[in-house]
Amino acid sequence: MKIALIGNPNCGKTTLYNTLTNSNAHVGNFPGVTVEKREAKVKYKDVVYDVVDLPGIYSLSPFSQEEVISRNYILEEDVDVILNVVDVSNLERNLYLTTQLLEIGKKMIIALNFYDVLEAREDEIDIKELESRLGCKVIPISAKKNMGIQNIVDAVSSEVINKKHSVIENPNILQAVEHIRDNIRSKGNHAPDFFNCIKILEEDKVALKYLKANFRDVDTKELDRIVKNTNEKVNGSWDIVIASHRYEVIEKILKIAYIKETREEVTISDKIDKVLTHKIWALPLFFLAMYGVFAITFGAFGSWFADGAAYLLDDVFTVAFENFLVNNNASDWVISLFIGGIIPGVGMVLTFLPQILILFFFIAILEDVGYMARAAFIMDKTLRGVGLSGKAFVPMIMGFGCSVPAIMATRTLNSERDRRLAIILTPFMSCGARLPIYSMFAMYFFTGNETIVIYSMYLIGVVVALICGFILKKTVLKDTDSAFILELPPYRKPTVKNVYTKLAETAGGYMKKAGGILLIASILVWISQYFTPLLQIAESQQESIMGVVGGVIAPIFAPLGFGTWQASVSLITGFVAKEVVVSTMSILYTPESLVAAFTPLSAFSFMVFTLLYMPCIVAFSTIKKEMGTWKWTWFTVAFQTTVAWVVAFLVYNIGGLFF
Amino acid sequence: MLLSELGINKRCKVVDIQTQNLQLRRRILDMGITPGVELIIAKTAPLGDPFEVKLRGYSLSFRKSDATGIVVEEV
Numbered sequence: 033m034k035i036a037l038i039g040n041p042n043c044g045k046t047t048l049y050n051t052l053t054n055s056n057a058h059v060g061n062f063p064g065v066t067v068e069k070r071e072a073k074v075k076y077k078d079v080v081y082d083v084v085d086l087p088g089i090y091s092l093s094p095f096s097q098e099e100v101i102s103r104n105y106i107l108e109e110d111v112d113v114i115l116n117v118v119d120v121s122n123l124e125r126n127l128y129l130t131t132q133l134l135e136i137g138k139k140m141i142i143a144l145n146f147y148d149v150l151e152a153r154e155d156e157i158d159i160k161e162l163e164s165r166l167g168c169k170v171i172p173i174s175a176k177k178n179m180g181i182q183n184i185v186d187a188v189s190s191e192v193i194n195k196k197h198s199v200i201e202n203p204n205i206l207q208a209v210e211h212i213r214d215n216i217r218s219k220g221n222h223a224p225d226f227f228n229c230i231k232i233l234e235e236d237k238v239a240l241k242y243l244k245a246n247f248r249d250v251d252t253k254e255l256d257r258i259v260k261n262t263n264e265k266v267n268g269s270w271d272i273v274i275a276s277h278r279y280e281v282i283e284k285i286l287k288i289a290y291i292k293e294t295r296e297e298v299t300i301s302d303k304i305d306k307v308l309t310h311k312i313w314a315l316p317l318f319f320l321a322m323y324g325v326f327a328i329t330f331g332a333f334g335s336w337f338a339d340g341a342a343y344l345l346d347d348v349f350t351v352a353f354e355n356f357l358v359n360n361n362a363s364d365w366v367i368s369l370f371i372g373g374i375i376p377g378v379g380m381v382l383t384f385l386p387q388i389l390i391l392f393f394f395i396a397i398l399e400d401v402g403y404m405a406r407a408a409f410i411m412d413k414t415l416r417g418v419g420l421s422g423k424a425f426v427p428m429i430m431g432f433g434c435s436v437p438a439i440m441a442t443r444t445l446n447s448e449r450d451r452r453l454a455i456i457l458t459p460f461m462s463c464g465a466r467l468p469i470y471s472m473f474a475m476y477f478f479t480g481n482e483t484i485v486i487y488s489m490y491l492i493g494v495v496v497a498l499i500c501g502f503i504l505k506k507t508v509l510k511d512t513d514s515a516f517i518l519e520l521p522p523y524r525k526p527t528v529k530n531v532y533t534k535l536a537e538t539a540g541g542y543m544k545k546a547g548g549i550l551l552i553a554s555i556l557v558w559i560s561q562y563f564t565p566l567l568q569i570a571e572s573q574q575e576s577i578m579g580v581v582g583g584v585i586a587p588i589f590a591p592l593g594f595g596t597w598q599a600s601v602s603l604i605t606g607f608v609a610k611e612v613v614v615s616t617m618s619i620l621y622t623p624e625s626l627v628a629a630f631t632p633l634s635a636f637s638f639m640v641f642t643l644l645y646m647p648c649i650v651a652f653s654t655i656k657k658e659m660g661t662w663k664w665t666w667f668t669v670a671f672q673t674t675v676a677w678v679v680a681f682l683v684y685n686i687g688g689l690f691f
Numbered sequence: 692m693l694l695s696e697l698g699i700n701k702r703c704k705v706v707d708i709q710t711q712n713l714q715l716r717r718r719i720l721d722m723g724i725t726p727g728v729e730l731i732i733a734k735t736a737p738l739g740d741p742f743e744v745k746l747r748g749y750s751l752s753f754r755k756s757d758a759t760g761i762v763v764e765e766v
Binding site: 090091093095121122123124125128234235268271272275276279280301302305309310311312314315405408409410412413414416446515516517518519520522 | 707708713714715716717718719720721722723725726727728733734735736737738739740741743747748749750751752753754757
């Protein structure tokens with residue numbers, strides 16, 4: 033049995049999905065977190081239920097790509113039960129989608145989410161009244177607090193069916209629908225469903241295609257004529273008339289079913305917003321808050337953890353492990369493999385985990401509270417100046433975590449052109465994997481100034497993205513005016529569960545990476561520093577595979593201040609995962625030789641280059657998937673790497689005039 | 692008058708949607724901006740655009756250029 037969760041963006045579908053299926057999918061308090069369907073099987077009373085979580089949609093006339101996914105899914109897959117999740121703090125607009133879903137004619141259950149919030153305000157909903165008006169089962173729940181979940185499970189497994197197929201009562205609309213039905217029927221077909229007939233009135237192309245595919249002799253011209261003729265009776269186009277009517281019906285229902293306490297209109301969200309989106313203070317506050325986050329992460333507090341971890345690794349674990357190997361008569365090469373390869377390669381990256389967790393803790397809280405949508409609101413004009421929609425802000429922010437989900441999140445953008453631009457620019461947002469590189473260099477070259485140096489990396493990423501957006505807008509991706517209509521969700525208290533889930537996921541992913549790809553990369557790097565390209569024992573590192581490959585491309589990086597073969601080859605191995613840059617360097621360099629190989633300026637230049645150059649292989653394949661064509665994929669990668677070279681060149685050469 | 696011309700904290704009633712771009716018009720309607728609905732402009736972003744409207748018990752942010760087809764009257 034298949035159950036599809038569907039509802040407006042940010043109404044809590046994924047939280048309910050997690051509760052129903054015991055999963056840990058990513059949630060956040062802004063529209064557009066879920067961009068792909070996900071499913072899980074749960075067994076209840078010997079029946080296996082297939083629960084599907086779909087991206088949020090506002091209506092069934094979809095706009096952006098992830099909305100198309102949801103619409104197609106419930107229309108075309110054999111969904112047995114539609115579980116319509118409705119946010120009670122925003123009932124009127126949420127029920128608009130409900131009135132459309134009813135018309136599909138499948139068994140439907142409405143889950144009134146955030147019901148605890150409504151009760152706390154001492155409001156009340158007459159559930160029985162709502163059920164009779166909408167003609168289907170309505171269940172108050174709180175997915176967050178695990179309230180009412182059992183009732184949903186019971187309702188899903190019960191035999192109740194919908195008692196209405198539509199709430200539309202406007203005689204003009206009903207008559208027009210009948211006209212369309214009659215027309216299709218007159219060609220010897222059975223009567224088409226209400227849903228598709230209404231969509232024909234709204235001039236929906238997908239519905240027309242559906243009718244043509246499933247019914248005999250559908251005549252587009254005749255249907256057009258019916259739409260035009262019937263439209264003369266009403267004031268305005270059909271889409272306006274139908275949407276207005278739906279909302280009128282909802283208003284009428286809620287007037288009876290929603291019992292509201294009288295109260296002042298200024299909400300807590302308004303008060304918070306007075307400060308956070310203030311005309312003058314909003315932008316300074318935004319940057320100050322970000323600086324604060326970085327100061328905690330990389331200042332005294334975060335450094336204490338990083339230093340502690342480094343101490344444990346270098347002075348405790350490595351020493352103890354080396355003794356252990358020596359005492360057990362391990363051969364020299366085994367000792368070298370561990371002490372010179374695996375432990376520095378994997379361990380160095382692991383020592384930065386505490387700082388990554390601290391940074392992600394703050395990002396998780398900002399997401400959960402609802403600040404991200406505000407950030408999009410205050411930044412929209414700046415982003416538009418460079419050809420991006422404010423909606424692109426959400427994937428950009430996600431890019432600070434990891435480019436892969438961020439690139440996928442560009443699906444919320446409405447036009448192909450906007451998506452392409454956002455995909456090219458999103459990897460410039462410094463992802464978590466690049467953090468170990470900055471931390472390592474900051475530790476060796478910028479003691480005391482870690483916060484400002486690392487913060488500047490993030491700012492450089494943003495500024496470069498803006499400048500590149502502007503350049504692309506003027507050249508290959510010409511501006512088309514795209515709409516920006518974004519819901520600003522009410523602020524909500526962050527939940528321990530959500531923050532914990534995100535941190536656990538980050539830490540888990542990091543450990544998995546360390547135990548998998550980083551381990552393998554470290555071993556390969558270690559081996560290839562001892563063999564020549566012809567697989568003979570190398571007499572010096574310079575002649576090894578690492579040395580030769582690095583040596584060949586090193587001249588490219590000489591103008592940037594780091595033309596050594598070690599630095600060059602670590603940029604190549606970094607393609608596997610950006611952390612591998614750190615692994616490679618800590619195998620090829622000792623701390624002393626690393627300090628000798630860079631100046632603070634060339635170190636900074638190197639950090640800038642790793643920030644901007646082509647993303648890791650997973651991000652690369654995601655870009656390919658989302659761009660759809662190789663042409664755009666290669667363009668993206670070439671563009672990013674060129675930009676990285678140019679910016680690092682400017683940093684090194686202009687910086688050289690001052691330092 | 693047009694929604695995009697209305698000042699902050701002004702309450703108004705939507706009279707007509709004249710947006711020609713069909714996709715944009717659908718989205719405006721879907722979000723509950725239909726003839727007859729009352730709304731308030733709550734604030735504008737620091738750089739003057741976009742602005743936030745409150746309607747049907749929730750907040751929506753909007754670019755001025757997207758609001759040009761929305762005809763309103765002050766109430």
